[in-house]
Amino acid sequence: MTGIAFLRKFRSIEEQANRLGFQITASKHFTREYDAVALKPLKDDSLPVYSRDAELFVGSIEELEVWLRGLEWARQYDRMLFGKNHDKKRERLEQNFRNETLACILRR
DSSP: OOOOHHHHHHHHHHHHHHHEEEEEEEOSOOOOOOOOEEESSSSSSSOTTOOTTTSSSOOOOOHHHHHHHHHHHHHHHHHHHHOHHHHHHHHHHHHHHHHHHHHHHHHH
């Protein structure tokens, strides 16, 4: 795929990644025979259990598209099973984890 079609596809994948809380970057820790892309948390507080520079995914654009589609499907499935408030509950639990981690650091 070349030209404007690739650019449109990449931008739509980038928008989907941002919507899910990730940013697309070049892979620092893993190289292949082609240019690998990586996903990192979009904000410092996006994911409570990962290092902020951790690469959560590394692979090609096509592999990234499939991975994001699977993640989006899993989140939609969770919403279907647990209701509309599931996202708020998950966010609250993640914030509780961040608070506990901060408390442990401050106690040291």
